[in-house]
Amino acid sequence: xxxxxxxxxxxxxxxxxxxxxxxxxxxxxxxxxxxxxxxxxxxxxxxxxxxxxxxxxxxxxxxxxxxxxxxxxxxxxxxxxxxxxxxxxxxxxxxxxxxxxxxxxxxxxxxxxxxxxxxxxxxxxxxxxxxxxxxxxxxxxxxxxxxxxxxxxxxxxxxxxxxxxxxxxxxxxxxxxxxxxxxxxxxxxxxxxxxxxxxxxxxxxxxxxxxxxxxxxxxxxxxxxxxxxxxxxxxxxxxxxxxxxxxxxxxxxxxxxxxxxxxxxxxxxxxx
Amino acid sequence: xxxxxxxxxxxxxxxxxxxxxxxxxxxxxxxxxxxxxxxxxxxxxxxxxxxxxxxxxxxxxxxxxxxxxxxxxxxxxxxxxxxxxxxxxxxxxxxxxxxxxxxxxxxxxxxxxxxxxxxxxxxxxxxxxxxxxxxxxxxxxxxxxxxxxxxxxxxxxxxxxxxxxxxxxxxxxxxxxxxxxxxxxxxxxxxxxxxxxxxxxxxxxxxxxxxxxxxxxxxxxxxxxxxxxxxxxxxxxxxxxxxxxxxxxxxxxxxx
Numbered sequence: 001x002x003x004x005x006x007x008x009x010x011x012x013x014x015x016x017x018x019x020x021x022x023x024x025x026x027x028x029x030x031x032x033x034x035x036x037x038x039x040x041x042x043x044x045x046x047x048x049x050x051x052x053x054x055x056x057x058x059x060x061x062x063x064x065x066x067x068x069x070x071x072x073x074x075x076x077x078x079x080x081x082x083x084x085x086x087x088x089x090x091x092x093x094x095x096x097x098x099x100x101x102x103x104x105x106x107x108x109x110x111x112x113x114x115x116x117x118x119x120x121x122x123x124x125x126x127x128x129x130x131x132x133x134x135x136x137x138x139x140x141x142x143x144x145x146x147x148x149x150x151x152x153x154x155x156x157x158x159x160x161x162x163x164x165x166x167x168x169x170x171x172x173x174x175x176x177x178x179x180x181x182x183x184x185x186x187x188x189x190x191x192x193x194x195x196x197x198x199x200x201x202x203x204x205x206x207x208x209x210x211x212x213x214x215x216x217x218x219x220x221x222x223x224x225x226x227x228x229x230x231x232x233x234x235x236x237x238x239x240x241x242x243x244x245x246x247x248x249x250x251x252x253x254x255x256x257x258x259x260x261x262x263x264x265x266x267x268x269x270x271x272x
Numbered sequence: 273x274x275x276x277x278x279x280x281x282x283x284x285x286x287x288x289x290x291x292x293x294x295x296x297x298x299x300x301x302x303x304x305x306x307x308x309x310x311x312x313x314x315x316x317x318x319x320x321x322x323x324x325x326x327x328x329x330x331x332x333x334x335x336x337x338x339x340x341x342x343x344x345x346x347x348x349x350x351x352x353x354x355x356x357x358x359x360x361x362x363x364x365x366x367x368x369x370x371x372x373x374x375x376x377x378x379x380x381x382x383x384x385x386x387x388x389x390x391x392x393x394x395x396x397x398x399x400x401x402x403x404x405x406x407x408x409x410x411x412x413x414x415x416x417x418x419x420x421x422x423x424x425x426x427x428x429x430x431x432x433x434x435x436x437x438x439x440x441x442x443x444x445x446x447x448x449x450x451x452x453x454x455x456x457x458x459x460x461x462x463x464x465x466x467x468x469x470x471x472x473x474x475x476x477x478x479x480x481x482x483x484x485x486x487x488x489x490x491x492x493x494x495x496x497x498x499x500x501x502x503x504x505x506x507x508x509x510x511x512x513x514x515x516x517x518x519x520x521x522x523x524x525x526x527x528x
Contacts, residue, residue: 017334018285057436080440090434090463101441135470149441 002067004031004054004157004189009063011049023049025213027063033156033189036179038200040224041210042234047193048083050210051159054191055080079150083161085142089134094125094145097134101153119148122181124174139166151182158182160192164199176203197224201238202258209233221258279341279377280425283385287332288501290386294395296502297387302399303509304379308372311516314364317371323508324378333385342377349373384421393418393479394495415479419472426475427468434460434467 011024024046031037039047052058053065055078082088091097095116102112120127123144129137134145143163150158164172180203182188194200200207201224209216209223211233217223224230227237236242240263244254252270257263304320311317328338349370356366387395397414404410435445438460445456 018332019283055440057439078440082437087433088437088440090437090460090467092463100438104442135467153442 002033004033005064005066006030006050007064007066009053009060009065011046011053011058012061015061022213024053024060027215029208029215029218031189031191032206034183034187035205036183036190036192036203037206037208038204039191039193039208039210040195040197040200040233040235042195044212045210045233046213047210048161051080051161051191051193054078054157055159077153077155078157078159079153079155080159081143081146081150081161081163083165085139085146086135088146088149089142092133093130094132094134094137095130097145098130098149098152101149105153115152119152122151123148123178140171143167147178154186155188157189157191160190160194162194162196163192164194164196172199179203195235197230197235198238198240200224201240278425278428279381280384280421280423282388283333283337284388285332287330287386289327289331289382291496291499291501292386292505293496293498293502294387294391295398296395296498296506297383298392298395298399300505300509301379301383303513307509307512307516308376310520311512312365312368313516313519314368314371316512316515316519317368317375320512321371321375324375324382327382328378331382331386337385338378338381341381342374345377389418389422390479391495392421412480415476418479419476422475423468423472426471427464430468430471431457431460431464434464 006027006029009024009027010022012020012022014020027046027050039050041047049058053060057080089097091100098116098119099112102115107115116130117127120130125141125144125148129141129145134142137145143166147160147163163175167175176199179190179192183190192200192204201221204221206218207221207223208218209229216233217229224238225241230237240257240260244256244263247254247267247270252267254263254266254270257266307316307320328335352373353366353370356369357363361369384392393411393414396417397410400410400414435456438456439445443456445453448456
């Protein structure tokens with residue numbers, strides 16, 4: 001499997017001006033393919049900057065980013081979902097928004113129509129919204145359209161910036177199901193920058209912790225049980241973990257569930 | 273997303289120029305515009321340019337930002353000079369007109385880089401109030417003027433954002449030839465204009481809400497008080513006007 005390697009990467013913006021700011025400081029790690037990876041950290045920790053470097057929108061001030069197979073990284077097919085989905089929209093209708101990338105990659109009209117219809121079903125949108133202006137959509141629908149607009153051209157790596165902001169529990173569950181489908185069926189590498197520890201605990205294969213421009217630790221979701229470590233990054237332990245630990249302290253035997261529905265079943269079995 | 277500093281953007285650092293009173297800045301801008309329209313003396317223009325270069329240096333805004341803005345319309349400026357020379361205007365007059373255009377850009381840069389939008393709106397409103405014999409609501413007018421100034425930098429940052437968005441979908445604007453760049457810009461122009469208009473509308477409504485007051489005074493507002501440096505700034509602009517009047521012989525006519 002190919003890895004994406006960050007080698008002593010630093011990012012400084014507004015260099016040699018009074019507003020000079022270090023966004024990333026000497027980051028070195030690698031990202032494996034065909035996994036769902038969360039980059040967790042509080043505000044200003046540099047999560048969005050990592051995604052922007054991966055997508056090629058910014059270049060590192062120092063260090064290099066490359067594939068382990070030594071192929072040119074910039075040619076890797078990457079889709080990037082912005083934190084504010086409305087920042088991605090510039091077409092008149094949702095259909096034009098979804099079809100834009102395919103027109104650029106010289107797809108035929110029939111193929112574009114087919115892909116648009118498939119992708120809106122995949123993200124859970126109705127056909128009626130294809131005629132609407134994307135700037136007039138609700139936040140939830142805007143996120144779906146933005147996600148659809150990057151999935152439609154089948155990128156190998158999908159970068160998601162704070163995808164769960166403003167979403168209710170049911171919508172988050174739909175996002176989780178969709179991302180698992182993209183990983184398992186379509187073999188995508190999905191990298192999520194988020195502050196949502198609960199979402200990250202449910203969905204991630206690997207977690208990368210960031211704090212104030214520096215890379216702290218990498219591991220499985222087990223590292224999200226470390227209260228002290230998460231405190232240094234300005235985060236809290238997932239609610240489901242703190243509930244299970246408290247239940248165990250009170251003598252209720254529970255396994256390490258990640259999903260709330262499985263937890264409820266487990267609690268029912270233990271108590272009754 | 274990192275916005276690009278351009279004409280109309282506020283550059284948030286601390287400097288003597290940032291701490292000047294906004295009403296004084298607007299008043300001095302009007303004095304300067306009067307000087308600009310009526311002055312055709314190269315000597316006075318050089319004095320004025322030297323002063324504004326000094327102001328640029330002490331404003332703590334990197335010099336290259338000013339230079340980039342002045343350098344951008346270089347082809348338009350060269351074209352203007354070419355047309356003037358072709359139509360029989362003397363070289364000295366053409367140079368004077370060029371200096372007028374460049375110093376107008378510089379003074380607008382200094383004003384917008386060193387004055388926050390709220391302060392600028394306050395300064396314009398209070399200045400216009402001096403002439404408000406019909407007791408009009410000037411807050412809306414000053415809001416519109418400031419939003420007009422802010423339209424250009426907002427347009428540039430929205431265009432930059434849209435170019436980033438299309439890059440994530442396979443169109444790399446920066447790594448293509450001039451013809452493709454022109455075609456891409458033409459394609460996205462209307463969308464960028466519409467998005468910028470929407471943003472300006474939101475900003476306008478937010479500003480009116482923030483500036484709203486039942487008791488005729490502003491809330492949550494920071495104003496730089498009139499200081500020694502404001503006096504120096506004002507005296508220089510008055511000096512320009514007086515020397516202009518002296519050059520035109522107004523004092524001679526008055527006292528003879």
